[in-house]
Amino acid sequence: MTGFWPFLLVAFLSLGAPTTARAHPLAPSVLSFEHGADGSVTMRWRAPVKRPTGQSLRPRIPETCEATGPSTRELSEDEMAVTETVELRCEPPDMLGAAITVDGFEDSAVNVVVRVVRADGDVHHAILDARTPRLTIAAPREQSSSFFDYLMLGVEHLLTGWDHLTFLIGLLILFGWHRRLIAAVTAFTVGHSLTLALSVLGILSVPQMLVEALIAMTIVVLALEIQSGQQGPVYRHPWTLPGALGLLHGLGFASVLFDAGLPSEEIPLALLGFNLGLELGQLGVIAVAWASYAAIRSAIPPGWRGNRTVPAYVIGSLAAFWVIERTLAAFGVFV
Numbered sequence: 001m002t003g004f005w006p007f008l009l010v011a012f013l014s015l016g017a018p019t020t021a022r023a024h025p026l027a028p029s030v031l032s033f034e035h036g037a038d039g040s041v042t043m044r045w046r047a048p049v050k051r052p053t054g055q056s057l058r059p060r061i062p063e064t065c066e067a068t069g070p071s072t073r074e075l076s077e078d079e080m081a082v083t084e085t086v087e088l089r090c091e092p093p094d095m096l097g098a099a100i101t102v103d104g105f106e107d108s109a110v111n112v113v114v115r116v117v118r119a120d121g122d123v124h125h126a127i128l129d130a131r132t133p134r135l136t137i138a139a140p141r142e143q144s145s146s147f148f149d150y151l152m153l154g155v156e157h158l159l160t161g162w163d164h165l166t167f168l169i170g171l172l173i174l175f176g177w178h179r180r181l182i183a184a185v186t187a188f189t190v191g192h193s194l195t196l197a198l199s200v201l202g203i204l205s206v207p208q209m210l211v212e213a214l215i216a217m218t219i220v221v222l223a224l225e226i227q228s229g230q231q232g233p234v235y236r237h238p239w240t241l242p243g244a245l246g247l248l249h250g251l252g253f254a255s256v257l258f259d260a261g262l263p264s265e266e267i268p269l270a271l272l273g274f275n276l277g278l279e280l281g282q283l284g285v286i287a288v289a290w291a292s293y294a295a296i297r298s299a300i301p302p303g304w305r306g307n308r309t310v311p312a313y314v315i316g317s318l319a320a321f322w323v324i325e326r327t328l329a330a331f332g333v334f335v
Contacts, residue, residue, distance in 0.1 A: 031059050031102065031128075032115040039093035041065060045084045049075075057104040057112060064098045065090035094118065095137045105130040111160070127156060147273040154277020158285070163215055163322060167245060168285055170222040170315050173308065174235060177290070184242040185282050191246025193275045199251055211251045216322035218245045223316030226308050 030046040045059050061067060071086040090098065095116075102112050105128075112128040114135055126135050158164055168185070175181040198204040218241055225232040234241045 029057055029102075029112045030115065031100065031112055032117065033088075033095065033100070034117040035094065035119040037119050039089070040068075041088040041090050041093075041095065043086050043088050046076075046081050047084075048081050057102050059112075060101045060103065061086070061088065062090065062095065062098040062100060064092075064095065096139060098137045100128075100135040100137065102128050102133055105133045125150075125153070127153065129160065147269050150270040150273035151277035151280075154274040154279075155281040155284075156277075157274070158278055158281030162318070163219060164249070165285065166315055166318055167219050167222060167242075168282060169289075170219065170226060170311075171242065172286065172289060173311055174222065174226050175238065180235070180238040181286070184238040185279075185286070187239040187243035188246035188249070189275055189279045189282070191243040191248075192250040192278060193246075193271065195247045195250030196275070197250075197271055204251070211248050212326045213323055215245060215248045216319050216326060218248065219319035220316055220323065223312050223319060226315065227312030229308055 029048065030044075032042075032044045032046075034042045034044070036042065043059075043061065043065075047057065065088040068087045068089050071084050074083050074085070075081075076083065100114060100116075114126040114128055116124040116126075116137060118124075124137075128135060158168075171181060171184050175184060195204060221241060222234060225234045
């Protein structure tokens, strides 16, 4: 793996990992608009009870709509989330051209799953975050494209998750351009697919806060093996740790599909699309890393080409921070 890690480390730092050292959201917020046959629209906002201190997202009622009564609040059965509901009248009733906006992304690491259910049953999903805090409702599509929606959600899940990207970069540093790398990436996807399916089908359920902390711990383990410079258990058994992280990640993201109101008849297609998107995203990151490294290899100082200590400490430090952050967030505290 001669000369591989310096490029990855520099690229990783240049993208701002240490200054945006948060990974996938600790718990998602969900905003839905359900259209009734009588022209009414039910707006529901679901947000976690526990969230990092100082982070508060709030949706706006679209300018083309007005509330027809007071909002109601309801605590979920597990007491982990609060759902706020308000009835709207919109013009036009189908909300075409209406802007859906959520405030507070400037100090929040939590994404928002937007779900628009039309009167004819057509469902549209979208993700809002700090980069895309606003969505304009477009005309209904002639054919359902749920598979493509979930495929893109899988790609975005990879590209917007620093923990996943950090782990993937760690695997690249550890294995280099070797078939073990493909085995490790495939193991992640297999594990992710298995637990995501079991969770969505209601067979398996684990507290999300615990899952998020364990995900960060697996990255710490990977950093320790990189720093050792030895071909340890992760290298000798590339299916183990990546597969374990995939299992945990599947549990962590299952709640998003639940909260997004995944219709039972769409579960198989959505799972296939999401996990295919995840795999495509991983392979895309690897391909970009390879092409970029090939382009700048001659400019990398020879002395930087075999040292793993710096990337191991960078990866380990980020992962340790996430362990602390997520543990504190479970108690509603953020540092």
